[in-house]
Every structure is written in C-alpha cells, then in structure tokens.
Amino acid sequence: MVGTLQRNAGPSVTWRLFFVAGWRSYLALFRWLRPSAFIPTVIGVPVVQLIWAVHLGRYLGAYPPDYYVVGNALHACAMAGLFAPAHSIQGERYGGTLTALLATPANRAVMFSGRVLPAVLTGAFTSAVMLGVGTALDWVHVPLGSLPMLGLTLLVTALSCSACGLVVGAVGLRTREATFLANVVLYSMLLLCGVNIPFAWLPGWLAAVGHAMPMSQGIEAARRVLSGAGGAPGLLCWELLKAAVLVLLALYLLQVLERGSREKASLDDV
Amino acid sequence: MTAGRLDRLGTSAGFLARAWRYEMRQLIRTRLYVFLAILLPLIFASMAFYMFRGSGKQDAPMSVALSAALMGMWSSTLLGSGNAITRLRLMQLLEPLVASPRSTFLVTLPFAIATSSLGVYGLLVTLGWSAVLFDMPLHLEHPMLFFVAVPVTVVALGMLGLLMASAFILYPTAQSLANFFEFPVWMLSGMLVPISTLPDPVQKISYLLAPTWGVKALTGAAVGNGSAAEAIGMCLLLTCVYLAITLLLQRRFEWLARSSGTLALQ
C-alpha cells in the first residue's frame, strides 16, 4: 500500500485545490461566518454606515441620497473582501496550522488564490444586500434592465477588494497586523475611492491615488449603470487589471515570505 | 481610613499604573496601531474637510476638525478595547486575569485608559493636521473651558468603551461588535452633523450618550456657541452613570461568561 497515493497531480487535483480547499479554508478560518458574528459585521456594519452616509449627505446637500447609497453599498464588499482572505491566511499562523500547511506539496499559487473566491462571493452578496436596503428605504432606484451589468460590476469590484485582502493577508503573515492593515485600507477607501467624496473635490494627487486603489472604477461603473450612462465596461476592465496586479503581488509576497520563514523560522511565533 | 484600606488603595493604584504602562507599551509596539493612530485622524479630518468644502457648507473649520477628532477617538477606543480582549483571548490571558482576585473592573480599566490616552494624542494630531493642511485657525474662544472639556470627554468616551468592553468579555467575537458601534455613535452624538437634524425620538437617545455632551463641550469652548460648562457637567454626570452600570454589569457578565464558558477562545 505504501506509496500508492503519493504521485498525484493533474487538472482535477488543481481544480479541487482551488475551489474545494479554498472554500474549506474559508470555513475554517473566517470566523465571522458563524451567524452571531457574521450578521453584525458583514451586514450590520455596512447598513449603519449606509445610513450614516446618507444622513451626512443630506446635511451637506450636494448630492441626492442615491449617490451615497451606491458608493457605500460597493464599499460594503470591502468588509468581507479585505478581511476574509486576510484572516484566512493570518489564521493559519494563529491556529498553528501553518507548519502543517507548508509541509504539504500543494501548489502555493493555486492554494492561496483559491482563498479569494469565497471572499468575492460574500463581498458581492453584501453589496447586493446594501443596494436592496437602499431600494427598500427608497433612496435608490435600480432599473430591472440594469441588473446583469450591475451584478457583473459588483463581482468585479469584490474581486478587486479580495485581491487586495490577499495582499493584506500576506503582509499579515509576517507582521501579525493584518487586522489593522485591513482597517487602514478600509478607511482610506472611504476617503479616496469616490465613496462619499467625488474625485473633483480631492486634490489632484489624492485623486490619482484613489484611482489606483481597488473599487474606485467599480463604484463609478455602478453609478453609470444605474443612471444609464455608458462607459461601464471600460471602467470594469480597469478594475480587473488592478485585481490581476494585486493577485500577482500577493502571490509574489507569499512566495518571498515562505522562503523567508524557512530561513528564519519566523512564521511560527504568534 | 484604616491602614489596611490605604494599603489596598495603594496597591490598586500601583496595579493600574503598571497595567496602563504595559498596555501602552503593547499598543505602541503594535507598529500598525501607531500608524493607525497617526493616519486615522488624518483620514477623518481630510474626509470631513473635503466633504464640507466641496459641498460649500459653511460650518466653522474648528468644529469640523473637532468632530473628526472625536470620530477618530471613538474609533480607536472601540478598536482598542475590542482588540485588547481579543488579544488577551489569543494569549490565553483572559481566564487567569478574570480568575485573579482583582475585580474585573480594575483589570479592564487600563485598556480603556490606554486607548483613551491615544485618543488625546489623536485629538492633538487632528487639530495639527487641520491647521497645517486645511488652514484652520488655531483659536480657542474659552481656552480654560476647552482644557477642562478635553479630559472630561476623553474619560467619557473611555468609559463608554469600557461599558462595551465588558460586554465583549461575554461575546467571543468582540472585534466585529466593536466595528458595529462605530457609525451609530458618530451619528447619534452629533459628530459632523448636528443632532437637531435627527428625528425627535432619536434625539432623546443622543442626550443619554456622553459623547454628545463631549462634542457640545469641546465645540462650545472652542467656537463659543452654546454653554460649554453645562455640557461638561452633563458629560461628567453620564460618565458616573456609565461607571456604575459597568460595575454592576461586570459582575453579571463575568458570571454569565463563566457559566457559558466563553472566556477562553471558545
């Protein structure tokens, strides 16, 4: 019997590593998935944020509520998008499973990028719920015909955020500060990505930073889809490009960190 | 006062000082926390100024900056106390701390004080950034009142944070609860947007929140609108009420946490 299970590779193995193992890691390590924690964080926080933003927007009187609803609904995908991959990587370290994980022959790129998919789905779902809340409160109107394009926009934006979360998780492996870093990114997005503040109100260099951050083109695309203006596909291509760059950066960082950990035994100490 | 009681007070004070120092060191060593303490006030101040300027709203720059500072202070208090409990859980220190003969209140107080200390720092940083980047005049209408209002507000926020941290002991996913209470308190206590714009019944809740009076006290003393002294008094009063509730609840929470076994990492 010895040796029969040891020489296996191929498309089906890779496929399972990406989808099934990615999903199981998400279940194992994104602790918010338990309803008592999942609902206040992934749904509750974005809802109160949405109400706050509309409240502030009404006081300022510069834009109608739907501007703030769309911005904050898309920003909502950042909660799951940033924190799920970040936790699923950093959690390996806290749980002591990292040693066992790195002792397996699994392809690292496939294994780690598989952790993005559940985050994308959760993120896009949250954004959809937020738009639903906005519709229910009569703050935004979603034309039925715009739904397919809107769905695509949510998915692409969530992908971009989750790719960023993967980078945060990689950094968190080394510094154990993934939660804080994710918070910094989350708040910066609120300032820079056109969530509540139009790019025209920001100084040029800040607007440029905002354009380069994940989700900024996604938010713009969503606003255009809902108002019936064109140009959304082009914006989504930009958003996809950013996502690709972030995924590659994260995989590179993870590779460097794994090498570093083998040299310095640095990943074991919690 | 008997010598024994004096002694106990002395050791309690010593414990508080040591625990505060330990907690500060923990926070400052967390490199990204310091980064956050510098960056978060800057993000909030920028957000507030760009939004108010862009929309042409003519609120006093000082009151915008103070609101932003208080937003940051509240966020760091929440993140700090939520994170402190999570960290203690991870280090498996929560159980021995609760099991120690010290009251849970004394054990948790230093976290609130330490995060509030960083809050004072955040306030100064926000005012500094606002003056440098957004040409805010650094002029205080009633400097004396202002310098009384600052510690009172900081303590009020810290106590509200502690009240919630006590609940966090019971609730194993403290971090997520911490995030949840951020926006409502901003909104209810009139940070950036006056509470007069809230619906009537909601305003009643606002009056029960110490931060509401903190915002009034600080802006009142700085800009000179409204009675700062009265607000300081209300803030102090509510802080005492929070303290009493915390003491009462902690016993209950501790008992519940022990019976449900949620002290350890599940």
Add this chain to the structure above:
Amino acid sequence: MPSDLEGREVQMLDSIATPAIAIDDLTRTFKGPQGRVKHAINGLSLRVERGEMVGLLGPNGAGKTSTAKILMTVLLPTSGKAGILGHDVVRDPQTARRVTGVILGGDAGLYARLTAVDNLLLFADLYGIPYREQKPRIRDLLDMVGLLGNERKRVESFSRGMKQRLHIARGLLHDPDVVILDEPSNGIDPVGARELRALIREQVRDGRSVLLTTHYMFEADELCDRVAVMRDGTKIAEGTPDSLKKQTDGQVVLTVTVSGVGEDHVGRLRALPGVRSVGLTEHGGSQTLDVHSGQETDVTAAVLAELRGLSVIQVSKREPTLEDAYVSLISQDRR
C-alpha cells in the same frame, strides 16, 4: 498497472542504496537576543534506514524539533545536508513533501472550527489525493485511529488525545513512505499515551520509516529500533536502547524516599566518594533521591549519614533503567 509495478521495482532497488532519512553534518543557527548566535543544531549526522524507527531524544531546547522541522521542509538548515529517500529537503522540497508524512504534537495544527472529516478532506486536497480515493481513504484512517463516530464533530470539542489521533490520521493521508513524529505524546494522559504508542507501533510504522522525537525515554525504548540522544544541538549518544542501557553497566541506584531535602543536601551527596550522579524528584509531600554509584563501593551508609535529621521513609537498591541511562547522559559535564 504495469507502469506502477515498474516504479515499485525501481523503488525497491533504490531502497538498497538510499536510506529513508539521511542527515549529514547539519547545522542550524538562530540569532538570539543582542545578536548572539545560538546553535540549535550543531553538526548533527543521523541515518534512518528503510523500515527503521529511530527515536531522537533530548531535553527541551536540545534541537530535536528544529531537526524535525528541517525534515518537514519548513525550516532551512544553515549548513549541512538532509534528505528524505534521497530527495534533498533544500533543493527538492516538493518531492520530499510528497513522500513525507508529518505528525505534529500538541493542540495546534488542526483547524479547530472544522470537523475531523473536513480537516482530513482539506489536507487530502492539499496533498493532491484524487477525489474518488479521498472518502474511502479517510474512512479507513478514522477507523484505524478510533475516531469513527466522532468524525462529524468539530475539532475544538475534541480531547487532547483525540486531537493527537486525528494528527496521526492527517499525517498518514497520502500514505507516506517516511513519517516524522514530533513529540506526539506531549500532554496526553498515561492511558491515552499507551494507546497512542500501540497506534504508532502497529499503524504508523506498518513498514514505514519513522523518525520520532520525544523526551520520554520509555516511549523510545518501547517503540524504536535505535535511539539518538541530543543535547545542546549535538548528538551525544546513539545506539539501540539496549546498548544505551549498557552504558550504565556496573552501576547501582540507591533510591531514598525522604522529606525535607534541599539543594545543599544534593550538593553534598554529589561530593561523596563513589557517587556518580544524584537525581531529585519531588512528589507532593515526599521526595525521591536517586543516587548512582559504582558496584564496587557501597554508598548507603555515607548517604544516610548526610541525611541525618531528615525523615527517611524508605531505602532501596535497584538496577539502572534506560531512564537512568538517559538522565546520566544528559547530566554529564553539567554537575
């Protein structure tokens, strides 16, 4: 499958030449506080032949776990070589990983929020075990380690012993040729530890080559063909358990159960002529002194004279055990 048979033959030919684990002049240093360099492993050489089970013994900090981690490919050596079935763990870690099973000890290393089956399924995917083989394989393993019936419970509800058995199932998922067991019995009660040893002897071993790190001498004595003892990163003894016991040939152990012994007493006993080493064990209320001496001198009277005034409960003489051999090896040059 003819190709598979061919592979098996090549493997069998291989097995004559290559040992399961070959460690040559291995060194691993760490930077300590103030930039001081600490040698976790210092010039270790060790062989584990095919089908052999070797115990790596030593106190905490001796370098056992660092050695195990290098073999698991999660730590790089500073210098020297380590190979598994001829696959270098530095140059070819992927192949080494495929043929190595890693069984960790302690609470960590499992996903607490997943069930036992989900933990195994996750690692089955990580080891690239084909889907159709996963479920039967996992069922067999759960049956083997005695967790069938508990497989749908979350690991966080498991006892320490159940977690350890799950660790074993996880390590054997891909049916590895070589197994590294890193302190498996840490923190397990005596009855559980005995069951665990039976499991290791019968199931983990099962024709495989095993390296076991432990600080329990009797565990190594019961399980291993050979034992290597490490101290401060170097190998200080190697051989079969019996040959190590022989190192204490010609010694007698005087065991005194007593109460009220202090460090100063132990110091004076060590200075007595004929005494080779003294061990002190505390039991609640009483203490046991193990005084080793040569057969030629009877130290009983001198020892009891030193303990005058204390309440001596029992005095007996016995032959040295493997534990005594281990203790005397570890404490050499330390007195």
